[in-house]
Amino acid sequence: MRKPTPSRTPTRPLKRAPAALTREIAPPELVGQRTVWHDSYAAGLTPARLARILRSAMQGDTHEYLVLAGEIERLELHYRAQLGTRKLQCKSLQIMVEAASDDAADVALADAVRDLVARPGTRRMIGHLLDGLARGYSVVELVWHETADGPWYPRYEHRDPTFFQLDRVAGQEIRLRDGSPDGAELPPNRFMIHVPDLITGLPVAGGLAMLGVWSFMFKSFSLQDWAAFGEIYGMPIRIGRYDQAHSAEDRAVLKQAVSMIGRQAAAILPRGMDLEFIDAAQGAVGPDVFERLARYWDEQVSKVILGQTMTADDGSSRAQAQVHDQVRLDILEADAADISETLQRDLVNVFVGLNWGVPASGQYPTIKLLVPDMDDLKQWVQMVCDLVDRGAKVGMSTVRDKLGLPDPDADEELLHPPGASQTAPPPPTDRGTARERGPAPLDDVDDLVDQMDAAAAPAIDSMLDRFRDLLATSDDLADVERRLLDLYPELSPDALAEVMGQGLMVAYLGGSADGG
Structure with missing residues (x-):
């Protein structure tokens, strides 16, 4: 990798003392404001209790809501599967870094950023940032360390969203929870804060968990009722009949026999007593009503998270699936754009400024999560080839950045068209005698x-x-x-x-x- 040349700008505005860069600012605590051990709010959740938690969150007290949002992601199978699908799709996208220009200094800076994102932990960090899809925001702390070859690189530490609070004036600024009413201001260039652009308003109001908690609660009711129905009506109702001639002891024996046949499928009865089975599940309300309710809530979760239900829950034709996949592609492109903006602002600009100052051109390398569209890519490549055939001059770095291809090393074997000579033509000579x-x-x-x-x-x-x-x-x-x-x-x-x-x-x- 080519090492970037120092910026011609004499100042290094992001330079900090090593102690301030390497010290963790928001580590977890055993007790206090930043503990990772929380009470459970999902168990025994009722409409009244959930309404109180959400009302408190909308008034600035987000602790219980954020804990509950994390719980339902761990406990609710369908919600976790759909949210995981959306996260993994964005997390697995190719990371493209584009130089600000073809100038050697800008190209070298882009190579440095490519080396940064190629280091271990980048994909995991992106996954942590995507946690903001559910809870409204996510925070990753940058703990810097200097390497032997010179540049400072960050270590990514995910911070529980409950470690932070919103400012009390506008509700938009993320502040460190320290016990004070307003919280502590986060120092610049030390945190990556991702707030997905889902809806306008408070960050917590835009999280998918704001809707997911209602689905979790109502689906829990349906599953509880379904389990109770199965326990009661999974076996037919057993009715024992006796006449007035039977003594109290005979009646006790009959009752015990009715109970035993439900648990052990075997019982003995005195002669003259009857046992009748009635299938109560054949009534107007059968067990399928609970399944339909659970399926309904699953479909609503799929619509909220993936924008459709056909490829997630229902069978579909190829044409229908392609239409619904397009909806998912729109969501993926929006998620990729949001993550790219966060990476640009809180990682790339900080990394370049810390190590080399503001670039002389004033433009930083651009980072993007590339959503593949092979049809558009083929059209773009064909257009470039047509322009080159007509004499247009197209920079090689522009093409490589568009395709996400790194610059080849000096001793690297290169690809050639079939039948093309792999030897360089001799240099031209001056005309003379x-x-x-x-x-x-x-x-x-x-x-x-x-x-x-x-x-x-x-x-x-x-x-x-x-x-x-x-x-x-x-x-x-x-x-x-x-x-x-x-x-x-x-x-x-x-x-x-x-x-x-x-x-x-x-x-x-x-x-x-x-x-x-």
Whole structure:
């Protein structure tokens, strides 16, 4: 990797003392404001309790809501699967870094950023940032360390969102929770803060968990009722009948038999007693109503997270799936744009400024998560090829940045078109006298060939005419062979030999003049 040259700007505005860069600012604590151990709010969740938690969150007290949002992601299977799909799609995108210009300094800075994002932990860090999709915001702390070859690189530490709070005035600024009413201001260039652009308003109000908690609660009710229904009506109702002649002891035996047949499927009854089974599940309300309710809430979660249900929950045709996949592509592109903006602002600009100051051009390398669209990419490549064929000048770095290809190393083996020569053409020479410029240029040789071709044409045409007449008047191949043998002594090569001799003489004289 080419090392960036120092900026021509004399100041280094982001430079800090090593102790301030390497010290963690928001580490977890055993007790206090930043503990990772929380009470559970999902167990026994009721509409009244959930309404109170959400009301408190909208008034600035977000602790219980953020804990609950994390709980439902761990406990609710469908919500976790759909949210995980959306995160993994964005997390697995190719990271593209584009230089600000073709200037050597800007290209070197882009190479440095490519080396930064290629280091271990980048994908994991992006996954931490994507946690903001559910809770409204996410925070990753940058703990800097200096390497042996010079640049400062960050270590990424995910911080629980409960470690932070919103400012009490606008509710937009993320502040460190320290026990004070307003919290502590976060120092610049030490935190990556990702707030997905889902809806306008408070960050916590835009998180997908704001809707997911309601689905979790109502689906929990449906599953509890379904389990109770299965426990009660999974076996038919058992009714024992006795008459007035049976004693109290006989009735106790009958009751015990009814209970035992439900648990052990076996019982004994005194003679004269009856046991009847009634299938109560055949009533107007069957067990499928609970399944339909659970499925309904799953479909609503799929719509909120993925924008559709067809590829997530329902079977579909290929054409229908393609339409719904397009909706998912729109969401993926929006997530990628949001993450790219956060990486640009809180990582790339800080990394470059810390190590080399503000670039002389004033423009930083650009980082993007590239959403692949092969059709558009093919069209773009074809357009560039057409422009180059028509004489347009296109920078190689521009093409590589667009395709996400790094610059090849000096000793790296390169790809070539089939049949193309892999050796570089000789450098051009200055035109001067024949003795000064060495062998004759290619255009002189072409002229000589053209002159010889014109001089030899009459002799060659005369011989070809004889052959054409012979072929036209022959009966078969045997006749052609016999007549060629007869014709050969009559053919005179004198005219052609004279031309060839003249050509050889010219070539000899040219070589002698050039010092050959």
